[in-house]
Amino acid sequence: MGPQSRRTFDGNFNLTSETSGTGYWREVQEGELVDTQARIRAAVGNSEFDTHYATNRPEDVEVDEDGTVYIALTNNSTVNDTHGSIRRLREANNDPASVGAGAQFTWEDWSAGGPTGRPEPGEQGFSSPDNLVFDKAGNLWVVTDVSSSALNNDRTTTAQRVRFHQNNAVYMVPRTGPNAGVAFRFANMPVEAEGTGPYFTPDEQTLFVNVQHPGEETPSVNNGGVYGNVTTYSSYWPKGNKTTGQNPSTPVPSLVAISKIPPGQEPPPGGGNVIPPPPGADKSPTYISFVSAGRQSLATLIGSRGTSFKLRVDEPSTLIVTLYGQLTTRKGRRGKPRRLARVTQRVTAPGEITVRLRPAAALRVLLRRERTVPASLAVTATDAAGNKSTRTKRLSFRRS
Numbered sequence: 001m002g003p004q005s006r007r008t009f010d011g012n013f014n015l016t017s018e019t020s021g022t023g024y025w026r027e028v029q030e031g032e033l034v035d036t037q038a039r040i041r042a043a044v045g046n047s048e049f050d051t052h053y054a055t056n057r058p059e060d061v062e063v064d065e066d067g068t069v070y071i072a073l074t075n076n077s078t079v080n081d082t083h084g085s086i087r088r089l090r091e092a093n094n095d096p097a098s099v100g101a102g103a104q105f106t107w108e109d110w111s112a113g114g115p116t117g118r119p120e121p122g123e124q125g126f127s128s129p130d131n132l133v134f135d136k137a138g139n140l141w142v143v144t145d146v147s148s149s150a151l152n153n154d155r156t157t158t159a160q161r162v163r164f165h166q167n168n169a170v171y172m173v174p175r176t177g178p179n180a181g182v183a184f185r186f187a188n189m190p191v192e193a194e195g196t197g198p199y200f201t202p203d204e205q206t207l208f209v210n211v212q213h214p215g216e217e218t219p220s221v222n223n224g225g226v227y228g229n230v231t232t233y234s235s236y237w238p239k240g241n242k243t244t245g246q247n248p249s250t251p252v253p254s255l256v257a258i259s260k261i262p263p264g265q266e267p268p269p270g271g272g273n274v275i276p277p278p279p280g281a282d283k284s285p286t287y288i289s290f291v292s293a294g295r296q297s298l299a300t301l302i303g304s305r306g307t308s309f310k311l312r313v314d315e316p317s318t319l320i321v322t323l324y325g326q327l328t329t330r331k332g333r334r335g336k337p338r339r340l341a342r343v344t345q346r347v348t349a350p351g352e353i354t355v356r357l358r359p360a361a362a363l364r365v366l367l368r369r370e371r372t373v374p375a376s377l378a379v380t381a382t383d384a385a386g387n388k389s390t391r392t393k394r395l396s397f398r399r400s
Contacts, residue, residue: 020108026053056081059145062132067094072129074145075113082161083113083127086142086173111140111173111181115164122185127165133198142171142183143195143209148217151192168194170209187258190214190237190251206259211237215251239287239314247312247351249289285389286381287314291352296375298397302367306341306358309377312351317381319345321355325375325397327366334374340367347381373397 032039041049056076063069068090075084088110092103116125130145146168150159167190171183189195193214200207215235218225226232230248238254240247291310301307309321321344324337341357359367367373375395382388 019112020106022104022106023052025103025105055087056084059129060131062134062140064134067091070110070132070140072132072142073109074128074130077158082158083125084129085109085113086111086129086132086140111183116182118182123182124164124185126169126171126183126185127162128168130194131196131198133200135200135204138175140173140175141186141198141207142173143189143198144168144171145194145196148192148194148213167191170195170198170207191235191242192217193235193237193251206257209256209258211254211256213253214238218251239289239312247314249312285387286317286383288312288379288381288389288391290377290391290393294393294395296395296397298367298370298373298399301340301357301359301373301397302364306356308354308356310352310354311379313347313353313381314350315383316349317347317383319347319353319355320380320382321345321357322378323357323359323375323395324378325367325373327373328370337376340375367397370397371399 026040028036028040032043040053044053055071056073056079058071059074060072061069068088071087071089073081073084073087075081086109087107089105089107091105113127113129114125116123118124126142126144128144128146129142131143133141135141144165146162146165147158150162151165151167153159167188169185169189170187172186173183174180187209189211191214193216194212196210196212198207198209214237215233218227218233218235224232225234230236230250233248233251234242235251236242236247236249237251239249239252242248289312291312292308296307311319311321313319320342322342323340325340326334326337329335340359340363343355343357345353345355347353373396375397377393377395378390379392380388380390
């Protein structure tokens with residue numbers, strides 16, 4: 001693709017010139033289909049390639065209904081393009097079939113990344129566009145991929161240039177009207193995460209977006225993260241909240257669904273909380289994780305108070321916790337798993353909880369004869385909507 005003039009940038013590394021131009025397609029030969037960039041560079045020369053062929057790291061391509069192509073150019077530090085841009089490309093005569101050698105197209109950097117200078121919240125601009133999607137109204141939606149090492153710190157020059165951006169985010173960019181090309185912040189990503197793959201349901205009531213690598217800077221020495229010690233992690237998302245210290249947990253990539261509030265569940269006039277959905281509307285089961293270690297004391301199990309286990313859940317629910325164990329038979333073999341104890345416990349808030357289990361007297365007599373007992377802990381959680389989830393953890397009870 002070429003020719004295309006080299007672009008220049010101002011002190012904030014925003015585009016200052018050559019934001020549009022005309023280009024011609026160059027046919028890629030069969031022998032250039034492997035390691036294409038290196039082979040074309042060798043064929044046309046470094047200067048020609050850098051001036052007329054290189055683009056600033058294209059991440060996504062979307063084609064509008066009218067045939068116009070939108071390309072997310074995320075950034076390119078080698079030419080000091082910190083913020084990237086969204087490029088719009090249109091074939092001559094709007095004919096996408098005419099892409100042979102010499103076929104012409106026009107291009108323009110339709111929405112440039114970087115600070116806009118607009119003071120309104122959510123209108124300060126985007127940086128490093130990553131993935132794109134259209135809605136039926138013709139708006140372009142953009143998710144960003146500013147490097148986690150540059151977000152929310154001033155340790156590097158790049159970080160200082162993207163100080164205005166804060167976390168990565170989802171943006172809505174109108175393509176018509178007085179605000180055409182202006183990015184409006186719609187949703188923020190968690191700490192040290194990027195959004196990818198935005199997609200609307202056919203009725204456009206729900207927007208799906210993937211959240212990649214939340215808290216990815218945790219192992220950085222500068223951040224003091226220690227593997228295995230979740231309290232030192234830079235993010236607890238999505239099961240906890242680092243800011244409030246709620247439910248320290250390992251951050252995990254996730255798929256998020258953002259849905260419109262159905263009619264009849266809007267906030268009351270003058271503000272207030274959204275009316276919660278009716279019972280049964282929640283289809284997501286409770287997430288259960290184990291905190292206590294797998295090795296346990298047999299003496300504690302048969303003691304006066306029994307043994308306790310720590311769990312984490314992400315929503316109010318009713319727990320049924322059952323302890324199974326394999327006792328030694330008269331022939332000296334391990335018998336089949338049998339229930340040693342069970343407890344039902346109501347959880348009123350998400351977070352870490354403690355459950356206590358103590359076998360009945362007859363079982364405690366049998367357990368006193370054992371030196372080790374292979375066991376398992378089964379937890380079933382039922383939330384307010386009736387959704388159930390079950391997790392099991394293997395245990396080993398031993399004499400001290």
